[in-house]
Amino acid sequence: MADYRPGRQVNLEVDLLARYLERLLLGDKAAEPSSGGITESFLAANGYLKS
Numbered sequence: 610m611a612d613y614r615p616g617r618q619v620n621l622e623v624d625l626l627a628r629y630l631e632r633l634l635l636g637d638k639a640a641e642p643s644s645g646g647i648t649e650s651f652l653a654a655n656g657y658l659k660s
Contacts, residue, residue, distance in 0.1 A: 613619070631647050634655070652658045 634647060649658065
């Protein structure tokens with residue numbers, strides 16, 4: 610990645626990024642089977658969505 614320059618096309622694995630984001634936002638709760646994951650209401654309550 611050190612040789613990457615602006616404009617270079619890259620393949621982002623969105624499902625993997627989303628999993629990391631969920632763990633970052635929910636912390637230990639992300640590991641709980643009943644946590645339900647990240648919901649739209651969770652994102653809105655934490656300032657990630659405009660009202």
